[in-house]
Amino acid sequence: MSVETWSLKETPKMDEEQFILWQSLLEDRTGMQLSNQRKTFLETSLTMRMREIGASSYEEYYERLMSGLAGEVEWATLVDRLTVQETSFFRHNSSYELVEKYCAELLEKANEKLHIDIWSVGCSTGEEPYSLAMLIDDLFLQNTAPHYFGITATDISLPALSKGRQAIYGARKLSLLDAELKARYFEKLDNNRYQVVPKLRERVCFAQVNVRELEKAPMSDMDIIYCQNLLIYFRRWRQREIVSRLVERLAPGGILVLGVGEVIEFEHPLVKRVQYENTLAFTRKMA
Ligand SMILES: C[S@@+](CC[C@H](N)C(=O)[O-])C[C@H]1O[C@@H](n2cnc3c(N)ncnc32)[C@H](O)[C@@H]1O
Known part of the structure; x- marks a missing residue:
């Protein structure tokens, strides 16, 4: 993906292998299973975050997440974006x-x-x-x-x-x-x-x-x-x-x-x- 395409604010497509990698990361760290139907949600959430911090590809962002303390800090932000937080008073x-x-x-x-x-x-x-x-x-x-x-x-x-x-x-x-x-x-x-x-x-x-x-x-x-x-x-x-x-x-x-x-x-x-x-x-x- 070239930098120009990236800046046009398209959400890059994730290949199957990458998707499995991200699914495993999320499940391994949180227990949450990200179903195949939620691939677009994953792509959009990651892309938004990557733009905020200037990461240019899913691979680069994944590497950042794996890099020591800075990676842990970044994970804390990402996990918030990937979890469903819908709730209400006296819900049930x-x-x-x-x-x-x-x-x-x-x-x-x-x-x-x-x-x-x-x-x-x-x-x-x-x-x-x-x-x-x-x-x-x-x-x-x-x-x-x-x-x-x-x-x-x-x-x-x-x-x-x-x-x-x-x-x-x-x-x-x-x-x-x-x-x-x-x-x-x-x-x-x-x-x-x-x-x-x-x-x-x-x-x-x-x-x-x-x-x-x-x-x-x-x-x-x-x-x-x-x-x-x-x-x-x-x-x-x-x-x-x-x-x-x-x-x-x-x-x-x-x-x-x-x-x-x-x-x-x-x-x-x-x-x-x-x-x-x-x-x-x-x-x-x-x-
Ligand atoms: C849909 S909300 C439910 C909120 C509330 N319990 C309710 O029923 O309205 C799910 C919450 O679980 C949290 N969550 C997801 N994975 C978690 C984990 N591994 N450990 C602790 N909390 C987690 C999310 O951050 C989110 O706030």
């Missing part, structure tokens, strides 16, 4: 209902101060962990005892995590949110933007965790692990492997909430299925 109603029911039961049983630990895995830009935070804070408000909850929100994408920390969302993102929750948990900023109130932000801690490397993650004894719309990008055997690692991080009696249909016929000696309509969840057996 029934799953949140199940979490609410579970927390209400914990509250009922608690005869002293209650502490709930939650982990949102693949949290994207924060809508999911803040939905969980709103739900639990709202539940605690109805109760006079001084209860506590903490949410660890993790993702592979650093830009997504940074947006989550800022907790600023456009009005459109909040349009389907219950008016009372919106009034209680968001402050209006300029330009039709809203920010999650400090009281809720303080409860959510964002950190980078690659689910391919869960052995490095320090989380344990979680009461709720919430992982949705992430495993769909993984091969079946990897999904099972990740879900098994998550199960091991549950506290006895804790629940793992996945997306409906995201993992098929999963079984593990530590957990049993939670029966709740239109959900896929497991609870860790008591020790």
Whole structure:
């Protein structure tokens, strides 16, 4: 490809061999499978990034990614471009209902101060962990005892995590949110933007965790692990492997909430299925 053609802003075609190389790189580092149908998406995303940094071919860019520390820094930007970060507040109603029911039961049983630990895995830009935070804070408000909850929100994408920390969302993102929750948990900023109130932000801690490397993650004894719309990008055997690692991080009696249909016929000696309509969840057996 000549420099002139490049500057005409065409997206260069990637040959089969190169495509396999990029697919393998992505799957090896993130676990995500890039289907053949998404080749154009890969070409466009890479081309955009290559223009930004002045790389002139897929080969040259690949070499850069492989080159030590600079390559690692570049990878952090690229992985953000190649992952799907679509999300919304209270994205899957029934799953949140199940979490609410579970927390209400914990509250009922608690005869002293209650502490709930939650982990949102693949949290994207924060809508999911803040939905969980709103739900639990709202539940605690109805109760006079001084209860506590903490949410660890993790993702592979650093830009997504940074947006989550800022907790600023456009009005459109909040349009389907219950008016009372919106009034209680968001402050209006300029330009039709809203920010999650400090009281809720303080409860959510964002950190980078690659689910391919869960052995490095320090989380344990979680009461709720919430992982949705992430495993769909993984091969079946990897999904099972990740879900098994998550199960091991549950506290006895804790629940793992996945997306409906995201993992098929999963079984593990530590957990049993939670029966709740239109959900896929497991609870860790008591020790
Ligand atoms: C479609 S979003 C889902 C967001 C949220 N859980 C929801 O259901 O609305 C998928 C998220 O998974 C993240 N992700 C992809 N691969 C990952 C990996 N290997 N480790 C951690 N997060 C990953 C992406 O960056 C993205 O933010």
